[in-house]
Amino acid sequence: MITVKNYVKPGTLEEAYELNQKRANRIIGGMMWIRMGRGNVNTVIDLSGLGLDQITETETEFRIGCMSTLRQLETHSGLKETFGDFFKECTRHIVGVQFRNGATVGGSIFGRYGFSDILTAFLVLDTKVKLYKKGIVPLSEFIRMDRDRDILEELIVAKDGRKAVYLSERRSQTDFPVLTCAASEKDGTVLLSIGARPMKADVTETTIDEMEQAADTFTYGSNMRGSGEYRKHLGRVLAGRAKKALEEGNV
Amino acid sequence: MEVQFELNGKPVHTEIEAGAVLLDVLRDLGCYSVKCGCETTNCGLCTVWVDGTPRLSCSILAAGISGRKITTLEGLQEEAARFGAYLAAEGAEQCGYCSPGFIMNVLAMERELCVSGHCPDAEEIREYLAGNLCRCTGYAGQLRAVEKYLRESRG
């Protein structure tokens, strides 16, 4: 477990950003994963005083504050209306309700964890991240950027009429996934994202007909939960099922 | 550092280390119902309510709860005994070690899901309570207790 010297709850983003420029300091999201790391932190920076814990909906987009919890994603009526069971599916297997009441969307995305259901899911939507200094960047670009000490303020998800489906395979219901898969379709263009390979999720553009082949283009590796060979097979199966769901409008 | 919050309806001021987690602070304050079963956020034994929402107290920095309302089973004794009687009737408290965290989450579920006449079915109950591990009972007796309790107290 980490050891912590000081705790600060900044009143402004600028203050948080300044504090975060020191290597020994660290922003905490929900404190779920970070706690389990090792090492010493000089000052933990708690963003919960900045009003970033809301999901707001406009005509054209959702803005999801970095401190919104996974449980908010799971139960938000606007998200459900727009994306059906997509957000329920990508959250409901994550540990338990109490965990999802603590874990934050910002933490899940900023951590760029290999096992992340959340990252896999957002990659197939038209998602942008708003960074305090660098401004608005597409999520697909963000995952390739070097880790730095900027602050992820919020996610912006466009309501662009796409249909999306989320699937995962797990050894038990609330375990880390063996593989995650999300897909969306809009105007014949399909975004396919596969995660927990066990490397972090990535996204590729394809078509409805080529989804299974597109799954083959990802690289797959082995860990405790599955071999690369099995994961590659699962990638195809899940992509095939996602395809079927998109075709049948079962999303 | 000093932190002030409301614990089971009463104001608390207490001196804590910056890195202290809520679980340890609550036990130090005499809330022994709050247990630790895993250290990796998987077991649910340390479940408490923060402003009425069930959370894992092992993963909350105590420093961050200033001004919040914390509820533990010590603050819900009557309800705990009432639901607990259903649990005991099934023999499903068994060793009892996971009971406080489990009951905290059952009572939170009741408040969250039993609204406008809705009563959760077995699948909803299992999903809501999935973060509460129990090694003794195999869960079936717990489910019988929850279903009976909800049926009889909600009509």
Added chain:
Amino acid sequence: MKKVNQAIPKIDAKALVTGKPVYTDDLAPKDCLVVKVLRSPHAHALIKNIDSARAMKVPGMVAVFTYEDCPNERFTMAGQTYPEPSPYDRLILDQRVRFVGDAVAIVAGETKEAVDRAMKMIKVEYEVLTPLLDFRKAKDNDILVHPEENWRSLCNVGADNQRNLCASGKDEAGDVDQVLSECKYVVEQTYHTQANQQAMMETFRTYCYMDVYGRLNVVSSTQVTFHARRILSNALGIPKSKIRVIKPRIGGGFGAKQTVVSEVYPAFVTWKTGRPSKIIYTREESQIASSPRHEMEVHVRVGADEAGIIRAIDVYTLSNTGAFGEHGPTTVGLSGHKSIPLYGKTDAFRFRYDVVYTNVMSAGAYRGYGATQGIFAVESAVNELAEQMHMDPVKLRELNMVKEGQVMPAYYGETAQSCALDRCMARAKEMIGWDEKYPARDMGNGKVRGVGVAMAMQGSGISNVDTASVAMKVNDDGFYSLMVGASDMGTGCDTILAQMAADCMDCEMEDIIVSGVDTDSSPYDTGSYASSTTYVTGMAVIKTCEKLKEKICLKGAEYLGCEKEEVEFDGKRVWCPKDGKEITLKEIGNRIMCANEEALMASEAHYSPTSPPPFMVGMAEVEVDLETGKVTPIDYVAVVDCGTVVNPSLARVQTEGGLVQGIGMALYEDVVYNPKGQNFSNSFMQYKIPTRQDTGEIRVEFESSYEPTGPFGAKSIGEIVINTPSPALAAAVANATGVHIRELPITAEKVYMGMKHSS
């Protein structure tokens, strides 16, 4: 109203469900020193030097103890009756470390923070040795896990530390090779089970303090209170009279706490420093340095004739006891003795075994205690035999299962005096709809549902060994104190024993108070393990009550001025039918407190020359995704014969809990080591016990027999219930897919790979 066979809530329920502070860490004094164990990063090494000078400079540090501070007399941590079959192979701290996580130093300080800081500052130099990690290569390997001269084995169990053997042996009747050669159908296969963790929610923990008499008081979460006293005496080299052990409420055990895992460390600290101290194992420590199930590889040959009669069973078990031998010699025995006797028509059987040392964490006792592993193997082999014969596996069992009244040659020649296995099978078949569902149904969506069956048996206590004594006394106003030495670990034995006493004494539950275990004041009991409490301690309760009733009558007669033979006791009063005179128990209770020279108290002991097996049948239905291999448990029915059911709700929950642990073992719980011997399954994040979403429906019924040697006809229930899921689920998967998984757990990947290779 009778209390036995009633679903009476546990007498401690209210305190538990309202979260009262009744467990070890809730009760520990606040000024306890915090004790932690520095653990080895190497699977096999010799300690060259330990430098704790810097660590001791951390403010609040009190002591760092190394092997040089500890006695050099070996002992075992196994909670067994003396002389223990487990070898004396432990020191509190040893110069040789034998697995990743083995104890290197004991660190004690005023606060957790001080100890944590100090632990990082202890410098240990190791001479790293090649570890012995493959248990298949352990016997007669050049690497010796226990080369030391003062290693010793107290019992004749075939142990030899110069060969890495913790035990080895053989039991047979008839010529198994000859009979198998005559069989038309023979299955020969090898099955592998893992070192599963009991994973009770409360990890190992103990606190200690010195009392006013200069004695070491030990409060511990243990199943073996009295054995713990002896083990600590052996470990510390101090007289047993200097030690008192107390058991508060326990947060689960399942056998884990039948080994003295955590006790020696704070006991050593308190004995050395005179200060109260406590150790609380982290979940990680509980996962990597504890007492899990023995990993076993079981080779089975089973043969049947043309008519479907199983004529011979040959079992060879290789058991991995890890770095130390706790429960090694005894668990292995059950892998044969509690699997082979399920079949009552064999002409020959043979059971051979080796138990080997390796450089992984020591194994211990886990519910089922070797029977679980053996039954997975034998029941799986019988299912494969049925498949080879094109016979329904239920029918094959109906033809061959042991019946009431039969002698069981592979079960020490005992007779099955109570056995409802046939009724269990018939009822289970009906409950699951076997005839409609066997072998499998295509659900038409890429999914197939298969069903599988398995039988199981266990024992009830260890015959001619387990000893229970009980004491009961009459207090003022006539309420009783029932004092037992058996350790209620959440299973409800305090309640069950009180139910029996209430029936014997014709009183209400409220009239009896039960005291938890304290070695200073409780009567001796071997402890709560080996499915012994209901059966063995229960009989001691009955004997004690009979004696106490006699004494009550005697006293009542004296107060009434009549002969003992003339009075009767009806639970409320002693009365004389001849003249109608009576005196209430309340009056007697109050009168004995004045001018009395006969304590109204009785204490009796019991042991059993037999260990009558409970029996059961489990049937599983699973759904297999043919594309991914994913196995989803749908339905599990279990029908149990535990003799008379003393408390139906507690027996049901025991069964459901055991089944789900068995389902975890079968489908989810994986133990993964890296090539250097480091255990990756070191948390609940990596070692996945089932959640309530992972079990499927669980349905339990009882088919009672009446065991003439048991209290009220009861046998045991605690362990047998974990034994059927592995073979039943493996068979259900095989019936759905044609793939036989012989290495647990049954993961989707294994099933998929199996389907791929067979297609």
